[in-house]
Amino acid sequence: MITDLKLQLTIDCTDPERLAAFWAAALGYEVEPPPAPFATWRAHWLDQGVPEEELGEGDCSDSVIDPRGAGPRIWFQQVPEPKGVKNRLHLDLGVSGGRSVPFATRKERVLAEMKRLESAGASALRIEDSENSGSFSVVMQDPEGNELCVH
Known part of the structure; x- marks a missing residue:
């Protein structure tokens, strides 16, 4: 039995920041703040050794969280291709x-x-x-x- 399982939904997209902002508004979630002491996710990821060319544009705010702590974290994973067919999960x-x-x-x-x-x-x-x-x-x-x- 897994006792400390944390559920995260991952949604493929071409513009993670745009979708994070939309879904935060849609669900009453908030865009997940970067970990302290970083002002942006970009700064955090650069500090972790992620190459600049992998980060794309913007400050890399690509996830939303439930401020009540009840719902799952949702991460918007950037992929190069646009959505092509109907979702199997919605x-x-x-x-x-x-x-x-x-x-x-x-x-x-x-x-x-x-x-x-x-x-x-x-x-x-x-x-x-x-x-x-x-x-x-x-x-x-x-x-x-x-x-x-x-x-």
């Missing part, structure tokens, strides 16, 4: 309050979150609206095309 953002909340209220909450995420850089792909089954959700994409669902 994040679901549950904002509606669940089936004990009236359908109209859940729909309103999901649409408000959709608009908030669009203002942060996401785009809506489709709305799945089935009042008969009590289901309402929006399939979206983050700024690099990774799918997410809001329900």
Whole structure:
């Protein structure tokens, strides 16, 4: 039995800082600060011996953390190629309050979150609206095309 397992999600992307900023806003996370005494992640990685040419542009802020400590760390790993096919794993953002909340209220909450995420850089792909089954959700994409669902 593993007693000190720490879960980290890793998302491949071409612009880690952009996705870190988007997902911090989307999840209520924060961009992970560099370890002390470093002012930036770039300074930390250079101190650790990572060559400048491997670091790309910016200050290398490429991860987000849950300020409450409940959710996993998410690291955005820079890769040279853009996303090519549908994700096999995606994040679901549950904002509606669940089936004990009236359908109209859940729909309103999901649409408000959709608009908030669009203002942060996401785009809506489709709305799945089935009042008969009590289901309402929006399939979206983050700024690099990774799918997410809001329900």
